[in-house]
Amino acid sequence: MTYCVGIMLREGLIMIADTRTNAGIDNISTYRKLHILAEDENRLVVAASAGNLSVTQLVLGMLAEGLPATNPDEGPRRIEDMPSMFQAAQLVGEAVMAAGAQLKPALYAAGVSSGISLLLGGRIGGGPLKLFLIYDAGNFIECQRDSPFFQIGACQYGKPILDRAMNYDSTLDEAVKVGLLSFDSTIRSDLSVGLPFDLMVMRADPKTPVIRRRIEEDDPYFRNLSARWSMLLNESRAAIPDPPFLNGDTSVVELKAPAER
Numbered sequence: 001m002t003y004c005v006g007i008m009l010r011e012g013l014i015m016i017a018d019t020r021t022n023a024g025i026d027n028i029s030t031y032r033k034l035h036i037l038a039e040d041e042n043r044l045v046v047a048a049s050a051g052n053l054s055v056t057q058l059v060l061g062m063l064a065e066g067l068p069a070t071n072p073d074e075g076p077r078r079i080e081d082m083p084s085m086f087q088a089a090q091l092v093g094e095a096v097m098a099a100g101a102q103l104k105p106a107l108y109a110a111g112v113s114s115g116i117s118l119l120l121g122g123r124i125g126g127g128p129l130k131l132f133l134i135y136d137a138g139n140f141i142e143c144q145r146d147s148p149f150f151q152i153g154a155c156q157y158g159k160p161i162l163d164r165a166m167n168y169d170s171t172l173d174e175a176v177k178v179g180l181l182s183f184d185s186t187i188r189s190d191l192s193v194g195l196p197f198d199l200m201v202m203r204a205d206p207k208t209p210v211i212r213r214r215i216e217e218d219d220p221y222f223r224n225l226s227a228r229w230s231m232l233l234n235e236s237r238a239a240i241p242d243p244p245f246l247n248g249d250t251s252v253v254e255l256k257a258p259a260e261r
Contacts, residue, residue: 001020001022001050001153001154001190001193002017002018002021002033002049002051002152002153002193003017003018003154003155003186003190003193004016004017004018004034004049004119004151005048005119005150005151005158005179005183006119006121006131006133006143006149006150006151007148007149007162007166008130008131008143008148008149008168009148009169009171009175010168011170011171011203012172012201012203013121013122013129013131013201013202014172014175014176014179014201015034015046015048015121015199016179016183016197016199016200017032017034017048017197017198018153018183018187018194018195018196018197019032019033019194019195019196019197019198020192020193020194021053022192033048033049033050033198034047034048034200035047035048035049037060037063037079037092037122038080038088042124042125043080043122043123044122044123044202045079045085045088045121045123045124046121046122046200047060047092047118047119047121048118048119048121049117049118049152050116050117050153051113051115051117051136052107052113052114052115052116054103055099055100055103055104055107055114055115055116056116058099058102059092059095059096059099059116059118062095062098062099063078063079063091063092063095067091067094067095077091078091079092082124083125084124084125085123085124085130085132086130088120088124089130089142092118092120092134092140093134093138093139093140094138096118096134096135096137096138097137100136100137100138116136117133117134117136117152117153118133118134118152119131119132119133119134119150119152120132120133120140122202123202123206126206128204129204130142130143131143133150133152145168146168148166148167148168148170149166154186154190154192157185157186157189157190158183158186160185161181161185162178162179165178166178172201172203176199177225180215181229184222184225184226195215195216195217195222196214196215196217197214197215197222198213198215199211199212199214199215200212
């Protein structure tokens, strides 16, 4: 299992992926799941992956070598040649379908889970930043303003804070913080997700530099964020009145918002 998040905001795009892989409790290792598919002065296309590693690696290999041309007079089709993010998503979806057709029959016969999913994000040329969720069948959807994030992998533990705190107009600073809190919640409840995390931030202004960071076990910001979040959760829990009906009291206790500091 794994956990990856893509957040698409007015200010830019954030992608975070963990690195833990496991084939049982005695076979846990680290594998990068945030992949650069194409990068030059005119484009940056990134994919985060979850699911069967052999299928994922076949998809990445196909994309690196190029998919067969639709016209015999043309060369292989690569992400580097796609004129838009939409067409890049189509190419990735086609690679997912081809890899599945090649590997899934044998994996199914062996009783091995073969499903994968991908988050595809980035920018091509002067176009806007885009984020797509590509499903195991090769079909995909684009991230929209009403729901400005996608998750793949172990989504359930990190989703509540994203639902409560994330919107399209959130700042990048706030979104990175909330995204990392989502990962902190996940690794506390799911041993199949773990540090280090790979983080990439692309601002809407293409002239600004891309931020890339690997968050290790000893990362001072993440350690502080995790400790402070635990402390604040305990303080908030303690501030909420106990349920009165446990003592036979049926009156309603109104919860008041804390005073501003």
